[in-house]
Ligand code: BES
Ligand code: MN
């Protein structure tokens with residue numbers, strides 16, 4: 001779908017979205033339409049329960065006297081509550097309603113609102129951004145889709161008061177949406193198509209945006225001593241890989257920020273095999289890595305003034321004659337040894353070496369890792385928030401605030417010596433599981449043993465990487481969760497060379 005931002009002018013055809021405030025007060029475009037149609041809009045409102053509340057919509061087909069083929073009137077709610085996020089939802093919900101309406105052109109009028117806070121150019125850009133995020137589809141494998149199942153809308157024009165300024169805002173937002181889409185694509189791809197090597201190829205496509213991409217193969221990782229990561233991949237015929245992506249948007253002396261992702265392209269559980277039902281979900285066990293890759297795309301795409309490192313550990317966890325066994329002891333790059341008591345607790349093993357490598361090589365200002373790490377996280381927080389674990393209160397607060405700003409919530413969970421003890425082991429430095437209790441926390445304690453004092457946060461995204469429900473700007477399926485949050489973290493605090 002092509003999106004443009006243009007001057008206000010009533011269209012002569014297409015599906016036009018106009019708006020009203022709570023109480024039914026029509027904004028400029030709706031008012032104009034009402035006049036031109038000799039009151040058809042007001043009449044339609046009277047014939048319905050529409051009163052301009054947020055989330056209310058009224059579809060008016062072919063009103064006489066106006067050019068547009070149909071009008072969708074949306075409620076914006078109360079002026080004091082209007083914020084960029086709500087306008088994104090407005091644009092997203094409008095697009096979802098009209099995408100398959102049969103018309104090709106859609107127009108959203110972003111009218112001035114007296115008394116509203118914020119930059120009107122950003123409001124128009126937010127509506128366009130919301131519509132863009134909502135327009136995502138993953139239907140490349142549906143070869144027999146009927147024409148009526150495909151979206152009809154191919155172009156969207158957002159009408160703004162100051163189109164040039166709105167376009168400038170939208171340009172950066174579009175780059176973020178591109179990153180979100182890349183993550184959604186990666187998460188949606190099945191594991192016969194997306195495996196470590198093909199995922200590394202996807203990373204390489206970022207080089208055209210100026211990202212430096214380096215791929216470490218098994219031989220290289222063996223030399224580096226990454227026994228924890230390599231053990232996970234040893235039951236798969238697919239070679240394990242680690243990909244390092246570097247975006248240099250700030251001066252050479254500025255310390256980088258680092259993002260590390262779990263990229264288990266399929267998690268069968270290994271010899272500690274998972275039960276059959278639902279196992280197909282484990283194609284998105286590379287969601288953490290997917291988010292890191294999408295984030296790097298977003299940062300490079302909008303030329304963020306930051307030095308950012310993205311590191312992803314890519315492995316497939318398979319049961320096989322060569323697979324690692326429960327009871328095996330592996331030596332991680334840090335030198336610490338790990339007794340594998342459950343081969344299904346593999347994400348932490350991949351991250352152990354990826355985190356250690358990242359802090360040792362890049363000495364970053366901070367490391368944030370993302371991982372679909374534990375089923376227990378879904379039990380604790382459901383699909384509404386990701387778990388946040390951190391050794392640094394400032395970083396934790398910055399993540400919490402950024403999450404609230406982009407509607408990707410995080411909720412802080414505890415870390416402490418008492419939990420850490422649960423992974424102590426009699427015959428190695430640690431074991432890879434801590435028992436049923438506090439399963440997400442003991443997993444986080446395990447990771448903390450590999451961060452070596454660097455300010456660090458772990459986001460357990462098991463509950464948020466995939467959505468069965470769908471939201472105005474997040475269609476069902478791969479959500480792309482975390483790209484917007486981490487982009488906002490960077491924009492709020494780590495750009496401008498400090
Ligand atoms: N990838 C899973 C966690 C997961 C479960 C993510 C459901 C998304 C949805 C992870 O590798 C895993 O298997 N964790 C185990 C850990 C246990 C063996 C200590 C789990 O959560 O059961
Ligand atoms: Mn597992």
Ligand code: ZN
Pocket residue numbers: 264267285344346347372373
């Ligand atoms: Zn896993």
